[in-house]
Amino acid sequence: MALHFDPAEFSARRARLDAALDAAGLDGLLMFAQESMYWLTGYDTFGFCFFQCLYVDTAGTTALLTRSADLRQAQHTSNIDDIRIWRDAAGATPAGQLKDMLSSLGTAGKRLGIEYESYGLTAANGRAVDAALDGFCTLEDASGLVTRLRAVKSPAELAYVRKAAELGDRAYEAALSQIGAGADEGDILAAMQGAIFAGGGDYPANEFIIGSGRDALLCRYKAGRRQLDPRDQITLEWAGVYRHYHAALMRTVCIGEATPRHLELHAAAAEALHEVEATIAPGRSAGDVYQAHARVMDKHGVEDHRLAACGYSLGAKFTPSWMDWPMFYDGNPWVLEPGMVMFAHMIIMDSTTGTAMCLGRTSLVTETGSEVLSRASLDLEVK
Amino acid sequence: MALHFDPAEFSARRARLDAALDAAGLDGLLMFAQESMYWLTGYDTFGFCFFQCLYVDTAGTTALLTRSADLRQAQHTSNIDDIRIWRDAAGATPAGQLKDMLSSLGTAGKRLGIEYESYGLTAANGRAVDAALDGFCTLEDASGLVTRLRAVKSPAELAYVRKAAELGDRAYEAALSQIGAGADEGDILAAMQGAIFAGGGDYPANEFIIGSGRDALLCRYKAGRRQLDPRDQITLEWAGVYRHYHAALMRTVCIGEATPRHLELHAAAAEALHEVEATIAPGRSAGDVYQAHARVMDKHGVEDHRLAACGYSLGAKFTPSWMDWPMFYDGNPWVLEPGMVMFAHMIIMDSTTGTAMCLGRTSLVTETGSEVLSRASLDLEVK
Numbered sequence: 001m002a003l004h005f006d007p008a009e010f011s012a013r014r015a016r017l018d019a020a021l022d023a024a025g026l027d028g029l030l031m032f033a034q035e036s037m038y039w040l041t042g043y044d045t046f047g048f049c050f051f052q053c054l055y056v057d058t059a060g061t062t063a064l065l066t067r068s069a070d071l072r073q074a075q076h077t078s079n080i081d082d083i084r085i086w087r088d089a090a091g092a093t094p095a096g097q098l099k100d101m102l103s104s105l106g107t108a109g110k111r112l113g114i115e116y117e118s119y120g121l122t123a124a125n126g127r128a129v130d131a132a133l134d135g136f137c138t139l140e141d142a143s144g145l146v147t148r149l150r151a152v153k154s155p156a157e158l159a160y161v162r163k164a165a166e167l168g169d170r171a172y173e174a175a176l177s178q179i180g181a182g183a184d185e186g187d188i189l190a191a192m193q194g195a196i197f198a199g200g201g202d203y204p205a206n207e208f209i210i211g212s213g214r215d216a217l218l219c220r221y222k223a224g225r226r227q228l229d230p231r232d233q234i235t236l237e238w239a240g241v242y243r244h245y246h247a248a249l250m251r252t253v254c255i256g257e258a259t260p261r262h263l264e265l266h267a268a269a270a271e272a273l274h275e276v277e278a279t280i281a282p283g284r285s286a287g288d289v290y291q292a293h294a295r296v297m298d299k300h301g302v303e304d305h306r307l308a309a310c311g312y313s314l315g316a317k318f319t320p321s322w323m324d325w326p327m328f329y330d331g332n333p334w335v336l337e338p339g340m341v342m343f344a345h346m347i348i349m350d351s352t353t354g355t356a357m358c359l360g361r362t363s364l365v366t367e368t369g370s371e372v373l374s375r376a377s378l379d380l381e382v383k
Numbered sequence: 384m385a386l387h388f389d390p391a392e393f394s395a396r397r398a399r400l401d402a403a404l405d406a407a408g409l410d411g412l413l414m415f416a417q418e419s420m421y422w423l424t425g426y427d428t429f430g431f432c433f434f435q436c437l438y439v440d441t442a443g444t445t446a447l448l449t450r451s452a453d454l455r456q457a458q459h460t461s462n463i464d465d466i467r468i469w470r471d472a473a474g475a476t477p478a479g480q481l482k483d484m485l486s487s488l489g490t491a492g493k494r495l496g497i498e499y500e501s502y503g504l505t506a507a508n509g510r511a512v513d514a515a516l517d518g519f520c521t522l523e524d525a526s527g528l529v530t531r532l533r534a535v536k537s538p539a540e541l542a543y544v545r546k547a548a549e550l551g552d553r554a555y556e557a558a559l560s561q562i563g564a565g566a567d568e569g570d571i572l573a574a575m576q577g578a579i580f581a582g583g584g585d586y587p588a589n590e591f592i593i594g595s596g597r598d599a600l601l602c603r604y605k606a607g608r609r610q611l612d613p614r615d616q617i618t619l620e621w622a623g624v625y626r627h628y629h630a631a632l633m634r635t636v637c638i639g640e641a642t643p644r645h646l647e648l649h650a651a652a653a654e655a656l657h658e659v660e661a662t663i664a665p666g667r668s669a670g671d672v673y674q675a676h677a678r679v680m681d682k683h684g685v686e687d688h689r690l691a692a693c694g695y696s697l698g699a700k701f702t703p704s705w706m707d708w709p710m711f712y713d714g715n716p717w718v719l720e721p722g723m724v725m726f727a728h729m730i731i732m733d734s735t736t737g738t739a740m741c742l743g744r745t746s747l748v749t750e751t752g753s754e755v756l757s758r759a760s761l762d763l764e765v766k
Binding site: 032044047049050067068069072073077085088090116119121122123124125126129141187189191195198199200201202203206214217218220221222223244287304306307309319321329330331332349 | 385387415427428429430431432433450451452453455456459460468470471472473474499500501502504505506507508509510512524526567569570572573574576577578580581582583584585586589590597598600601602603604605606607608625626627670687689690691692701702703704706710712713714715716732734
């Protein structure tokens, strides 16, 4: 058994879920998001790449339908007792087997929530489930239900988040030890990811972002490594990850020298980050945080910043993305609460001069405001 | 521009796609699978975690709808010229913006394929797309269309596959240099992944599988590292990855000694792998390969092997999984062709004795049979 939380923690989560289902007028929930399953039961797998469903209800039922490759995985990593298997074969109909499972559990005619917004339920499988359960029970989109519960972390979860933050700082130190003229991006990535694995940490839910030269203006991972020029810039976005909990960081580092534009944009990014962090507090909305960012960006004449969010929640996430809800975007009414873990990233990509400047780190929402979880300096590094 | 293939290669792929669309009676295709977009245009991102669609048609149109974070990503990594952005904000309706884009491209009343079976189109977004396009055009599930084209690799792709195979071998050497009594799984993982990054390779589309002791019987990644006992076993499944092309390997390594049961199961796994590799040839079906595996497993009295596939296609895949189509499962009629890259894994998990024994490697289907792409020995390693 590799449960990372004690039984009392899982019981408390189940009680919160039952209350949320009751409040939503639902008898049970068809979980397809791996994040939901991990949070509720500890079940830890990338098996959600195939059809898989965890059914739970307020009467205490917990039953998993998955492939055989995940039978032992569920036994070793979760507290789920009732595990059922669908078999790979020509003509396999897992959605039909889901109906059989639900039928055996007495759910005919019930009102069930379903996580339609989940990488674990593709549109094709969603259509198959809808067809299989049509007339058997009532389905209602409840994609945000567990997400809301997960957003507020318990003390046991925060211990893992703090460990993740420590690994994130170590990864930055490892990066800085490599960065310099002639350094290969592949070696930098190896050092960063190596620091996290050697520290007992996990793969990130998305690839670390690494780009230099013109590609320092990108904010996604891509294939193809490059060596740093004598005068160069490199943008990194990464996360310490422990027990799948993420603590993200973002930096642009200069090689050789910082141009005047780098210095100017760094000042803007640092000012924006401080404004944002001052706004991350209980009772403020995610939209309020976005506005704090937008005001500083407008003041500094940064272009195009209004198109995108300036941060988001972090937690125990699975691929393809560590970005969690809520996001700091325009008008988002989601109100911050103590125990939420929020990543704020100031991303300035100046196409006119080809200058990148990114600055980001993760904060914990406290009872009175927020606490930065990283000890890494915000100073502009020149290597 | 970071295109990993030359324009002639992309043109040839487009011609294959056009022919397949014509054959299917489709005017165009709504792509949601990142694999499809990367194959057709080079577009390389994990931005498919949010709503994103690449529309292509047989009249030569190519247009991408994505978030602002992916605008430069598409410009730097793909040959797509027409890139449109939907904005993060309360009330954002990207499916509606997709309809606007299609409308501006003159697709009203057309018959379009759609990739419903894709992690880039969750059930929730699939329902939104269906609703937005209802009455505007005709949609037909074409999830397998590009997948079929991708399964057969070009010479340019095979050059990357061979590079991936080389990186996979290096990762195994790195693992063997670490494995031994008292070694930490985290250090082993760091060494393996480090060898691949340092060699210019990429993140795998799913986490490497690493488990020892009782967890050597798992075939999925999970959080939580462990140190090896003086007498122990460790199961590893990993892939060299280059330009997102995968070449996977799988091994169980013994620490201290191999038990008689390890030796017995290793002999069975090796026999099965050789039978399978002898069956991987043009004209044989994926189901034929499965049967070769099943016959050897039955002969050795291995339990439960009939529940799962014994391998699958590999290619340029994105998270959450590197497993591609076709899979070697019972009855799969998909016929192998030259240029296909197939991973065969013999997974024996003996719960009675707690013994794991896994053996797997990747082969290229040639004109006359198949070629193993790894130089790593199949011998049982004892460290």
